[in-house]
Amino acid sequence: MATELPDDEYLLLQIQEGNNTAFAALVKRHSAKYYNLAFRYMINRESAEDIVQTAFLKLFENPEIWNPTKRVKFTTWFYRIVVNLCLDNKKKYKTVQLPDIFEICDGRPHQEEKALMQEAQSLLAAEIASLPDRQKSALILCFYEDMSHKEAAERLAVSVEALQSLLMRAKETLKIKMKEYLRDTHG
């Protein structure tokens, strides 16, 4: 018989009462997920891991910063903390690093094409990271976090129309920046 796991909000209340096991459970449950999110902003594994560690330690140091009476889900609230830390760190280190580790998943046999694909992905990652903050967040939430437009709009505190406009602008910018790698095959 499967035992029901305590939800995040219950674990947070336990952390506020000084329960370290609850903190460990929360970290094990969410660290990988928030690492993925941080990596999209930082495009660097060490920085992304540091961001996640800093966010969790902030929560551990002062668990009262999560207010249960506001009835905000932990994942929504913690998402903002991680994103804010990423944006603050980006301001500190303004130069965008090119990512060094990528997994090529198309399985093409030709080495030249593979190298070109790798180059395009590295450049794309850097271009996404250098988009304006709101455009970048909209793109990450909708494309990589698989959120619906409505959910993402709520998370960014904008209307659905504004979110769609942010997405459109982000894609237009990326198409221009990546034009050397995108070939129009129509006509």
Place this chain on the structure above:
Amino acid sequence: MDKNKQLEQLMSAYKVPLVSVSLADRIILAATHVRQRQSIWGWIDRMFEEFKLPLPGYSLTSLLAIGFLVGFLTYDHIDIDIANIGNVYVASGESIDQFLDEDEALL
């Protein structure tokens, strides 16, 4: 294939490198060196969580608190001269004679 599709394909192919297996453990270990801060309001909240009163109880407690407050605030305005309190109420010899004379007159 148009540029939109190509871009989306390129974006899908962009994978995040796997997280270090030790990240969660590292965070938990780092937390053991962090001193937790407890706000005074959080502590008070938790303490009073145990003492739930019915609604009339809160009214009576508030009334009592207001009573104390008013009492303490008006305390200075009551001018009691403790040093002379005995003298005020001690009857003089003249007033006793006068009182007895009044009684005798009636008789």
